[in-house]
Amino acid sequence: MKALLLLSGLGFLGILSEILNFKKIIYKLTIVGLILTLGITFLEWDNPAPLQFSNMVNFDNLAISFIAVLVLTAILWFLTSAPIFDDNEHVADKTTLILFALVGAVCMVSYHNVTMLFIGIEILSICMYVMAGSKKGDLGSNESSMKYFLMGAFATGFLLMGIAFIYGATASFDIAEIKMYMENSPEHLELVYTGILLLVIGLSFKISAVPFHFWAPDVYDGAPIQVTSLMSTIVKTAAIAAFYKLFTVSFGSQSETWECTLSYIAGITIILGNLIAVFQSSAKRMLAYSGISHAGYLLLAILANNASGGNALVYYTLAYSVATIAAFAIIALVLQAKGDTNFSSFEGLGKKNPLLAIATIISMLSLAGIPPFAGFFGKYYLFTSYLENHGIGLVVVALIGSAISIYYYFRLIVTMFKGESEEVIPISGTVKLVLILCMLITVALGIFPDVMSGGW
Amino acid sequence: MITTTLLFFPLVIGILLFFLKGENVKKIALGASLIELVLGVTAFVQFDKKQVLAQYATNIPWIKGMGINFHVGMDGISLVLVLLTTLLLPFIIMVANRNTYKNPSSLYGLILLMQFGLIGVFTAQDAFLFYIFWEVALIPIYFIALLWGGADRIRITFKFFIYTLAGSLLMLAALIYLYLQTPLPHNFSLQALYDLQLTEGTQNWVFWMLFFAFAIKMPIFPFHSWLADTYTDAPTPGTMLLSGVMSKMGVYGALKILLPIVPMGVNNYGPYAITLAVIGVIYASLLAMFQKDYKRLIAYSSAAHVGLIAAGVFSMTHNGIAGAVVQMFAHGISAVGLFYVVDILVNRTNTRQLNELGGIRTVAPVYATSFMIIMMASIALPLTSGFIGEFLLLVGIYEYNYWLAGFAGLSTILGAVYMLKSYQVSILGDKSAISDKFFDLVWQEKVILFPLIILIFVMGVYPKPLLDVITPAVKNLYTIMEITIK
Numbered sequence: 001m002k003a004l005l006l007l008s009g010l011g012f013l014g015i016l017s018e019i020l021n022f023k024k025i026i027y028k029l030t031i032v033g034l035i036l037t038l039g040i041t042f043l044e045w046d047n048p049a050p051l052q053f054s055n056m057v058n059f060d061n062l063a064i065s066f067i068a069v070l071v072l073t074a075i076l077w078f079l080t081s082a083p084i085f086d087d088n089e090h091v092a093d094k095t096t097l098i099l100f101a102l103v104g105a106v107c108m109v110s111y112h113n114v115t116m117l118f119i120g121i122e123i124l125s126i127c128m129y130v131m132a133g134s135k136k137g138d139l140g141s142n143e144s145s146m147k148y149f150l151m152g153a154f155a156t157g158f159l160l161m162g163i164a165f166i167y168g169a170t171a172s173f174d175i176a177e178i179k180m181y182m183e184n185s186p187e188h189l190e191l192v193y194t195g196i197l198l199l200v201i202g203l204s205f206k207i208s209a210v211p212f213h214f215w216a217p218d219v220y221d222g223a224p225i226q227v228t229s230l231m232s233t234i235v236k237t238a239a240i241a242a243f244y245k246l247f248t249v250s251f252g253s254q255s256e257t258w259e260c261t262l263s264y265i266a267g268i269t270i271i272l273g274n275l276i277a278v279f280q281s282s283a284k285r286m287l288a289y290s291g292i293s294h295a296g297y298l299l300l301a302i303l304a305n306n307a308s309g310g311n312a313l314v315y316y317t318l319a320y321s322v323a324t325i326a327a328f329a330i331i332a333l334v335l336q337a338k339g340d341t342n343f344s345s346f347e348g349l350g351k352k353n354p355l356l357a358i359a360t361i362i363s364m365l366s367l368a369g370i371p372p373f374a375g376f377f378g379k380y381y382l383f384t385s386y387l388e389n390h391g392i393g394l395v396v397v398a399l400i401g402s403a404i405s406i407y408y409y410f411r412l413i414v415t416m417f418k419g420e421s422e423e424v425i426p427i428s429g430t431v432k433l434v435l436i437l438c439m440l441i442t443v444a445l446g447i448f449p450d451v452m453s454g455g456w
Numbered sequence: 457m458i459t460t461t462l463l464f465f466p467l468v469i470g471i472l473l474f475f476l477k478g479e480n481v482k483k484i485a486l487g488a489s490l491i492e493l494v495l496g497v498t499a500f501v502q503f504d505k506k507q508v509l510a511q512y513a514t515n516i517p518w519i520k521g522m523g524i525n526f527h528v529g530m531d532g533i534s535l536v537l538v539l540l541t542t543l544l545l546p547f548i549i550m551v552a553n554r555n556t557y558k559n560p561s562s563l564y565g566l567i568l569l570m571q572f573g574l575i576g577v578f579t580a581q582d583a584f585l586f587y588i589f590w591e592v593a594l595i596p597i598y599f600i601a602l603l604w605g606g607a608d609r610i611r612i613t614f615k616f617f618i619y620t621l622a623g624s625l626l627m628l629a630a631l632i633y634l635y636l637q638t639p640l641p642h643n644f645s646l647q648a649l650y651d652l653q654l655t656e657g658t659q660n661w662v663f664w665m666l667f668f669a670f671a672i673k674m675p676i677f678p679f680h681s682w683l684a685d686t687y688t689d690a691p692t693p694g695t696m697l698l699s700g701v702m703s704k705m706g707v708y709g710a711l712k713i714l715l716p717i718v719p720m721g722v723n724n725y726g727p728y729a730i731t732l733a734v735i736g737v738i739y740a741s742l743l744a745m746f747q748k749d750y751k752r753l754i755a756y757s758s759a760a761h762v763g764l765i766a767a768g769v770f771s772m773t774h775n776g777i778a779g780a781v782v783q784m785f786a787h788g789i790s791a792v793g794l795f796y797v798v799d800i801l802v803n804r805t806n807t808r809q810l811n812e813l814g815g816i817r818t819v820a821p822v823y824a825t826s827f828m829i830i831m832m833a834s835i836a837l838p839l840t841s842g843f844i845g846e847f848l849l850l851v852g853i854y855e856y857n858y859w860l861a862g863f864a865g866l867s868t869i870l871g872a873v874y875m876l877k878s879y880q881v882s883i884l885g886d887k888s889a890i891s892d893k894f895f896d897l898v899w900q901e902k903v904i905l906f907p908l909i910i911l912i913f914v915m916g917v918y919p920k921p922l923l924d925v926i927t928p929a930v931k932n933l934y935t936i937m938e939i940t941i942k
Contacts, residue, residue, distance in 0.1 A: 023653070160636065200817075203873045355783060365595070370591055370595070370621070371587070371588045371592065372588055372591075376591075380628075383629075383632060384522070384632055384635075388635055388636070389632070389634060392629060392633055395629055395630060395632075399625040399626070399628070399629055400625075402623055402625060403618065403621060403622040406617070406618055406621055407614075407618060408618065410614060410618075414610050414613075415604065417602060417603060418610060418612075449519055450518070450519045450520055451522065
């Protein structure tokens with residue numbers, strides 16, 4: 001719970017920095033604050049805070065682990081994203097927006113009341129709409145922001161309708177009470193079914209699962225690269241955690257109503273996301289589509305409908321976020337040096353920038369799910385949790401998807417060893433630090449996957 | 457303890473090499489591989505032939521929640537392959553020393569990492585660990601072929617990687633399924649999987665999922681299309697690793713996973729597998745006959761040999777399986793030898809085209825004789841290393857079905873045809889512009905070739921130590937299969 005308060009406090013500090021004119025140090029202050037928050041989050045581990053704020057939020061161990069993943073990702077992200085805080089103009093605004101987005105994400109992983117979920121999603125989304133358009137002079141950024149906003153608003157409509165229907169049936173927003181209602185032979189089944197379906201659609205929009213993914217590639221492509229990195233890590237982690245919690249806790253006993261739909265969504269997302277990613281010529285867009293396919297894998301944890309699914313999610317989102325942050329940091333450097341993110345811009349990187357090359361190799365191998373890197377164990381945990389109470393069909397689809405994904409992840413690696421490049425891309429000390437940190441985390445999580453699987 | 461040392465020593469040295477520069481890396485890599493060889497031989501000598509369970513075992517929990525243990529050890533079959541790996545590595549590193557590659561420290565580092573993966577595959581006693589090493593072994597060889605390969609390397613290595621990885625993903629799915637069938641708490645140890653009582657229907661589909669993974673790796677017809685390109689395009693040390701050791705991974709997987717876990721599946725679908733293998737043997741031999749590129753010819757001949765080994769495994773006879781293990785060892789030696797003599801040829805003449813060669817014997821008699829002996833081992837002449845394995849294999853296949861044995865036996869004849877023909881064209885014949893440039897072996901090359909030749913003869917004349925180790929292991933495999941069938 002302290003994380004929520006601390007992050008909100010940091011956010012207000014950001015606003016104050018504009019007024020009280022200490023915005024020059026707000027960037028560093030934020031990083032220190034986030035590290036502090038991470039430490040305090042760890043202290044809350046196994047220290048179950050009872051339900052807080054009139055049962056609105058519940059900081060159990062699962063929520064705390066997700067918060068730790070989110071805050072860690074945010075720290076890594078801030079360290080790699082110095083360029084967008086360089087122009088003195090909007091430092092305070094941007095910092096504040098991202099901190100509040102983080103607050104929204106924390107609400108989404110720790111809610112105990114559906115209204116809180118809704119508020120969390122809105123806090124997160126509104127901040128992200130603005131951030132997507134933060135490159136004011138750029139047409140793509142504006143388009144991205146507008147699309148994101150329209151589509152997001154649309155999805156929110158579905159979500160709200162779904163919540164309303166569920167409320168109509170259960171007369172409660174509390175997820176524990178909804179759970180009780182669902183377990184004791186629900187009466188207004190038509191309301192429940194409609195509500196669940198609308199919620200599936202709304203949340204699928206948020207995690208950009210096929211066929212609700214159309215906004216994602218354009219938005220990811222148009223937004224400033226650092227914001228894209230944020231969207232495909234923190235936003236995705238929070239959305240999937242929220243999805244998982246709602247469906248396993250509240251609707252777990254009604255799984256037959258949503259399992260089939262969600263299975264198809266997951267299967268199509270994996271196959272289509274991977275297939276389209278194969279044909280991209282820009283690394284940024286490739287990662288956007290690969291992000292869609294990862295949403296499909298993550299859905300397996302919801303379909304697993306058990307506690308080990310939650311464990312798998314924490315592990316997977318951490319592995320995925322770390323690798324993605326590193327990948328986007330590299331793409332941002334290439335973009336800065338060469339002016340675009342096409343694959344051809346990566347040529348010759350292997351010779352001139354060995355650190356970048358090794359970091360790319362490790363993060364791509366991890367994303368592709370090749371042992372012994374973290375991404376492999378992420379997929380492995382997801383699949384086993386799903387197989388605990390399901391057949392092997394969807395796992396085979398997911399494996400085929402993984403096999404396809406190897407193609408485009410390796411394309412990036414291969415390109416780096418093709419051709420020649422004259423210039424050495426300069427890397428700042430902090431980015432170097434983050435890349436090394438990401439590599440260490442990816443390798444260490446892969447060699448000692450046990451660290452993450454303590455009981456919660 | 458010795459297994460763990462064998463496993464991690466090359467890893468540590470390999471990682472160290474990445475950070476070193478200069479000429480020293482060659483010496484360090486060679487020294488490390490020689491120490492590793494001493495360890496391998498020690499393990500072989502001290503091996504207790506009476507005990508059938510895995511020896512020199514280390515078993516510590518790795519991922520507790522999942523029932524995954526770091527469990528390594530060696531039974532007779534593992535031991536032979538570990539010995540082969542440790543034996544070939546010094547040769548491969550010496551061959552790499554003979555050529556000049558850019559970034560030698562990375563190349564040697566990757567070669568040693570490859571050894572780590574290979575020994576891991578051959579010693580893992582836990583199915584999950586086996587899978588991890590199976591993939592770990594793929595990454596270094598991919599980069600060796602990608603970074604030091606020939607002109608078309610990017611496309612070729614890509615195909616190779618995707619092909620083999622797709623196969624192993626199927627294996628992963630099957631292994632997870634098997635794991636979930638073990639009694640609670642679930643367990644990944646091979647022994648637990650051997651103890652499973654699977655129905656025949658389950659065994660049938662699990663067979664296919666595992667079979668694809670191993671068939672692609674060996675490779676068996678029709679999954680062989682990555683082979684010739686990859687073997688030809690990879691740098692010579694890479695080709696040696698691929699054909700000398702890595703092709704054995706698939707066979708080893710079939711012996712260690714496929715036969716004991718799904719014997720009924722093998723029993724039901726073995727005829728298909730063995731037929732595919734025999735078709736592959738003949739097909740590869742025919743392709744080898746018509747190759748103009750020498751390295752490609754050897755690549756196809758290697759495919760033919762591995763196909764015959766696979767046929768022996770799926771015959772499920774004692775002779776077939778024992779022959780497969782012996783032949784894996786013999787083929788490793790002769791493949792490395794053959795690829796090296798061709799490498800010498802290519803380095804001096806700058807061509808791999810058979811029709812541009814000729815008349816080399818007159819200027820390089822020692823080279824020509826060495827080539828001849830290695831070739832004899834490859835076509836399994838008595839008293840050379842290839843003979844005993846191929847003989848046992850054919851006996852095993854004959855016991856299974858004499859028609860198949862007849863076709864498989866053709867491969868020996870075809871092998872002699874394409875080998876001798878290529879030898880005749882390239883080494884014998886009149887002097888030519890190319891042969892004038894040629895010179896006989898220098899001492900560094902003799903250091904590599906002569907020990908190989910000695911090995912070929914020693915194994916051909918006195919294969920008993922190997923057979924002594926293999927026979928109890930094969931018997932044990934039989935007991936496991938019978939228990940599972942019942």
